[in-house]
Amino acid sequence: MNAKTATYSPAYTLVPTYECFNRCSYCNFRTDPGKSDWLTLADAEAQLRSLQHQGVIEILILSGEVHPQSDRRSRWLQHLYELCDLALSLGFLPHTNAGPLSVVEMAHLKTVNVSMGLMVEQVTPSLLQTVHRHAPSKRPELRLQQLAQAGELQIPFTTGLLLGIGETEADRWQTLEAIAQLHRRWGHIQEVILQPYSPGQTEAWASTAFSPAQLLATIAVARRILPADIALQIPPNLVSRSQLLACLDAGASDLGGIGPHDEVNPDYPHPIDAELATSLASSGWKLVPRLPIYPQYDQWLSIELRNVVEGWRKRLGASRVQV
Numbered sequence: 001m002n003a004k005t006a007t008y009s010p011a012y013t014l015v016p017t018y019e020c021f022n023r024c025s026y027c028n029f030r031t032d033p034g035k036s037d038w039l040t041l042a043d044a045e046a047q048l049r050s051l052q053h054q055g056v057i058e059i060l061i062l063s064g065e066v067h068p069q070s071d072r073r074s075r076w077l078q079h080l081y082e083l084c085d086l087a088l089s090l091g092f093l094p095h096t097n098a099g100p101l102s103v104v105e106m107a108h109l110k111t112v113n114v115s116m117g118l119m120v121e122q123v124t125p126s127l128l129q130t131v132h133r134h135a136p137s138k139r140p141e142l143r144l145q146q147l148a149q150a151g152e153l154q155i156p157f158t159t160g161l162l163l164g165i166g167e168t169e170a171d172r173w174q175t176l177e178a179i180a181q182l183h184r185r186w187g188h189i190q191e192v193i194l195q196p197y198s199p200g201q202t203e204a205w206a207s208t209a210f211s212p213a214q215l216l217a218t219i220a221v222a223r224r225i226l227p228a229d230i231a232l233q234i235p236p237n238l239v240s241r242s243q244l245l246a247c248l249d250a251g252a253s254d255l256g257g258i259g260p261h262d263e264v265n266p267d268y269p270h271p272i273d274a275e276l277a278t279s280l281a282s283s284g285w286k287l288v289p290r291l292p293i294y295p296q297y298d299q300w301l302s303i304e305l306r307n308v309v310e311g312w313r314k315r316l317g318a319s320r321v322q323v
């Protein structure tokens, strides 16, 4: 049997801070500003050193947001930069997702990231009256502006939809159309995550999970709306194994970063990649590791970053075309 291929990124998440000035009702991540210590560089280094030679490639720098007008904003940005720089110096490939950034901030972080990300979630403004009532960063026009800004800066980008937070089906199609349009202009969206809302223990909202049937329908429509060079990503910890196989059959091709802990959905542990690979193999799917930057974007990197990426591509093997 010829195996079909699904990709994933062997990853580890560093959280510079859990504090966030937004209060999305479904959030299981945030703390109030000033209520938790920031991750120190020394602690980050200890964590990263313990991961060396363990197969981890991507370091996801996932941060709560310090308000753009806060006098701590520049210190926070510099801290993100230093964490990325540290990860690079230890041979990893950083990918930062830290909310909306100014053009100067994004350009600064581009120099120490091989790709970056920001979920669009949904473009309907109606959510600003419900789950995003206290989340000014979730204004749809700001999210889309961030995608355009990343395109202008030639940053390989990951975005996605959060599904089942009060949007209609038509809203979902509109969000996909908006992403497709930006990609047609800038060509920088490497993957789109379809993240089904999955209730957690610490959120205020606690609604019902997005249904597997609707997820399959969304994948099918996303595959029609999005250009073919954008991979569709499904988080494997948020669906059952049989649903995951159905998602792959419906057109998803990537499982995103898999590491020891899902910081956004802490109640849903990631599968162990080796076990997942074995399980998928029994259904004819080969699970293949990839880098957090897709090959067509290597030319956008500085020489320094490109050298690190090329080293990883060689290590993963020239025969793996998806790497």
Ligand code: SF4
Pocket (backbone or CB within 6 Å): 020, 021, 022, 023, 024, 027, 028, 029, 030, 063, 064, 065, 135, 137
């Ligand atoms: S979901 Fe993200 S932006 Fe919203 S409150 Fe949580 S950490 Fe902040």
